[in-house]
Amino acid sequence: MKYVDEYRDPELGRALSAEILSLVEPGRHYKLMEVCGGHTHSIYKFGIDDLLPENVELVHGPGCPVCVIPMGRVDDGIALAHEPGVIFTCFGDMLRIPGSDGSLLEAKAEGADIRMVYSPLDALRIAKQNPDNEVVFFAIGFETTAPSTALTLKRAKAEGVTNFSCMCSHVTIVPPLRALLDSPDMRLDGFIGPGHVSTVVGARPFEFIPADYGKPIVVAGFEPLDVLQAIRMILQQLDEGRCEVENQYKRVVHYDGNPAALKALSEVFELRPHFEWRGLGFISQSALRISDAYADLDAEIRFTVPGVRVADPKACQCGEVLKGVIKPWECKVFGTACTPERPIGTCMVSPEGACAAYYNYGRFARERELV
Amino acid sequence: MSEGDSGASGADPGANGGTPGASSGNSGKSSAPDREERILGIIEKTRSKPGKFKDAQITMSHGAGGKATQSLIEGLLLPAFINDRLAALGxxxxxxxxxxxxxxxxxxxxxxxxxxxxxxxxxxxxxxxxxxxxxxxxxxxxxxxxxxxxxxxxxxxxxxxxxxxxxxxxxxxxxxxxxxxxxxxxxxxxxxxxxxxxxxxxDPRAELSTAALRPGDRILVSGTVGEHGTAIMLARGEFDLDAGIESDTCSLWPVADALLEEVGPDLRCMRDATRGGVASALNELARASTVAMEIREADVPISEGVQGASDILGLDAMYVANEGKLVAFVAPEAAEKALKTLRSIPGCEQAAEIGEVKTEPPGMVLLETAFGGRRVLDLLVGDPLPRIC
Structure with missing residues (x-):
């Protein structure tokens, strides 16, 4: 398939793999974090880490939008979905995330009108088709998906749709990265930067990583050659003693991002003073709320949501997994009490979650070369 | 294992949520991989047990042909009706x-x-x-x-x-x-x-059984995969995608008949790759015959339209339903003849040998990715496409 096969060429992959091998210093262990869940998924789906020397370790970061949603937030969504006359819409990944008492999928089976949508515009369309119902969209995601929510809210306002609202759980990428880098148990050598977030925010916001923390970051695409090339670029920086933001994904990512999308975000959203992240706790200014100008479309204002904070299940170590401190299989409940069929933690649900990716794809990988 | 050297030095990092400063190179080499092996062992043991059915209510997942369906069948239906003819789960x-x-x-x-x-x-x-x-x-x-x-x-x-x-x-x-x-x-x-x-x-020309697979057997598909499910999904009009993909629904008797005629005694088993796609069919049989399978992704025939739609929608064509494709398992010496037979049938020109039956790990399907890596091709959890048939 044109424009896809080019980025999946196994020959070029082997060539990059050889270059990576030549850049690796014998005896040194490299820990690189792929920030974005999309990368985690690609790495497992294509078996990319089989092409890396054993001492290059990929650590899965916090960039899975579903995985970082705390339990209390899921409970709020379920409570809204059970409100009489409400049609609750969300992305498919959210349906199976466990709240403190069941998931949205189970709420659906109990009779709540919950519908999976592929875009917030689909939710708006449902609102227009069902004028007698209140339609709520559960908006999640980093800056990648936030612009589509923003544009939908703008359209709803412009068209005067009164039965549509959003429960906004959008988060931002920089604060959790900073929190990670500040955490004392982190020892990373470099970052594979999130490609799709960067299409919106650009590569510039990541300059603090080399500047303040002395780590290289390479913004990367999601095809296997993209990921391998980004790893090679990071290792090259380390080899040459450089430390900067580089952009491997130039075919999509502009260094300064997408000004139109950023403008829509600033019109519709404001930063929340703080937001709770699953496993990571409260991080200040790390999420978006709907701005006062669009308050009519804010489901949290239109309805009463319980807003109860629910502690993560004790056994669950999603936080450590999200920070890359432990590997998925090192979690106490991995694969036994927590499986994709019966997830305890969010990381086991989304295909972008480190645990689900490892459970579904990662077992029985190939022996790798030790340098 | 790929995740072997996790920087987990000495002590058990899983138990205390990570040891600060533990990522000091290769010091954890001896213990971490063993622990990982052990945990994977536990998972495999749990997987190989018959599914338990504990759900309080039916969700759409129970109809999706993946793990929830398996636990419904193995945990509720089979025990209720148990008899030899049903137990084969043919x-x-x-x-x-x-x-x-x-x-x-x-x-x-x-x-x-x-x-x-x-x-x-x-x-x-x-x-x-x-x-x-x-x-x-x-x-x-x-x-x-x-x-x-x-x-x-x-x-x-x-x-x-x-x-x-x-x-x-x-x-x-x-x-x-x-x-x-x-x-x-x-x-x-x-x-x-x-x-x-x-x-x-x-038909007397073959003795087919879900438990008949032997290591070394070759795995064939009768044509391009994933068309039916993709066609249905696009027909629902939820995406503004038009790929001109048609359902492959047709009778497979002529295909089965030809295989029975040409390689009958060497034919171990066939399965139509409907709900859950080729991947689910392979998993069910790996389990039934207690064998492993290794599939070569690059050899699986997928049309450009289906591949493109799958990529855009985040689906894997290996899990997308077919209504006119079968997977056949044949003894190695008959594989070439079986493939030739398949390709001579109108509609099966794209038939291909996609992998081989192995011994270890039993019940598991592994995929050699086209990019050169390897991963598990497991039963699907959840419900990518409800009501496709």
């Missing part, structure tokens, strides 16, 4: 009557929308049941047809689907010899549902 049940070796199967159809490029519910109702017989090595003899109609259904739609059933039955050379009709109040069904049952004569 596509049809084998039995004998008056000296005749017969096979019987049933299937219900709730597809939405009723019509889609390449077919309709009427085609599926015939071909679905015919194919369950065909891949069991049984020549379809006769079908029954039950109709569940929603009050208010436009009779033009009914007429159209009845004609579709008749035409598909003619094409498959099988008669509808009995039927039933029920009507439910508006809102209690989605236009119409169909249910067919079929009886077939088990």
């Amino acid at each position: 596509d049809s049940g084998a039995f004998e009557a008056g000296g005749a070796r017969l096979a019987m199967t049933t299937d219900s159809f709730v597809v939405s929308p009723l019509r889609f490029p390449g077919g309709s519910i009427g085609d599926l109702a015939v071909n679905g049941t015919v194919n369950d017989l065909a891949v069991s090595g049984a020549k379809p003899l006769a079908l029954t047809l039950s109709l569940i109609l929603e009050e208010g259904l436009d009779t033009a739609i009914l007429r159209q689907e009845v004609d579709a059933v008749a035409a598909a039955a003619r094409a498959a050379e099988v008669d509808i010899i009995s039927g039933d009709t029920k009507v439910v109040e508006r809102g209690l069904a989605d236009y119409m549902y169909m249910c067919t049952a079929g009886v077939g004569l088990r």
Whole structure:
């Protein structure tokens, strides 16, 4: 398939793999974090880490939008979905995330009108088709998906749709990265930067990583050659003693991002003073709320949501997994009490979650070369 | 293992949530991989046990052909009806009557929308049941047809689907010899549902069994995969995508018949890769025969349209339903002849050998990715596409 096969060429992959091998210093262990869940998924789906020397370790970061949603937030969504006359819409990944008492999928089976949508515009369309119902969209995601929510809210306002609202759980990428880098148990050598977030925010916001923390970051695409090339670029920086933001994904990512999308975000959203992240706790200014100008479309204002904070299940170590401190299989409940069929933690649900990716794809990988 | 050196030095990092400063190179080498192996061992042991059915209510996942369906079947249905013929979990049940070796199967159809490029519910109702017989090595003899109609259904739609059933039955050379009709109040069904049952004569040219796979056997598919599910999904109009993909619904008896004729004694098992796609069919058989399988992703035939739609929608064509493709397992010495036979059948020109049966780890399907890595191709969890047949 044109424009896809080019980025999946196994020959070029082997060539990059050889270059990576030549850049690796014998005896040194490299820990690189792929920030974005999309990368985690690609790495497992294509078996990319089989092409890396054993001492290059990929650590899965916090960039899975579903995985970082705390339990209390899921409970709020379920409570809204059970409100009489409400049609609750969300992305498919959210349906199976466990709240403190069941998931949205189970709420659906109990009779709540919950519908999976592929875009917030689909939710708006449902609102227009069902004028007698209140339609709520559960908006999640980093800056990648936030612009589509923003544009939908703008359209709803412009068209005067009164039965549509959003429960906004959008988060931002920089604060959790900073929190990670500040955490004392982190020892990373470099970052594979999130490609799709960067299409919106650009590569510039990541300059603090080399500047303040002395780590290289390479913004990367999601095809296997993209990921391998980004790893090679990071290792090259380390080899040459450089430390900067580089952009491997130039075919999509502009260094300064997408000004139109950023403008829509600033019109519709404001930063929340703080937001709770699953496993990571409260991080200040790390999420978006709907701005006062669009308050009519804010489901949290239109309805009463319980807003109860629910502690993560004790056994669950999603936080450590999200920070890359432990590997998925090192979690106490991995694969036994927590499986994709019966997830305890969010990381086991989304295909972008480190645990689900490892459970579904990662077992029985190939022996790798030790340098 | 790839994740071997996790920087987990000495102490057990899982138990205390990570040891600060533990990422000091290779110090954890001896313990971490062992621990990982052990945990993977536990997972495999749990996986190989029959599924338990503990759910409080039915969700859409129970109908998706993945793990939830498996636990419903193994945990509730099998124990309730347990007998040898059912326990084989073949596509049809084998039995004998008056000296005749017969096979019987049933299937219900709730597809939405009723019509889609390449077919309709009427085609599926015939071909679905015919194919369950065909891949069991049984020549379809006769079908029954039950109709569940929603009050208010436009009779033009009914007429159209009845004609579709008749035409598909003619094409498959099988008669509808009995039927039933029920009507439910508006809102209690989605236009119409169909249910067919079929009886077939088990063919003496082969002894097929889900437990017959041997290490070394070759795995063949009869053509490009993922077309039916993709066609249905696009027909629902939820995406502004148009890929001109048609459902592959058709009778597989000519394909089964040709394989039985050419490589009968060397044919171990066939399965039509419907709900859950090729990946689910492979997993079910790896489990039933307690063998492993290794699949070469690069050799799996997938049309450009299906590949493109899958990539855009985040699906894996290996898990997308087919309604006219089978997976065949043949002894290694007969693989070439079987492939040649398949490719000579109209509609099966793209047939391919996609992998091999192995020993370890039992019950597991591994995929050699086209990019050169390796990963598990497990049963699917959750519900990518409800009501595709």
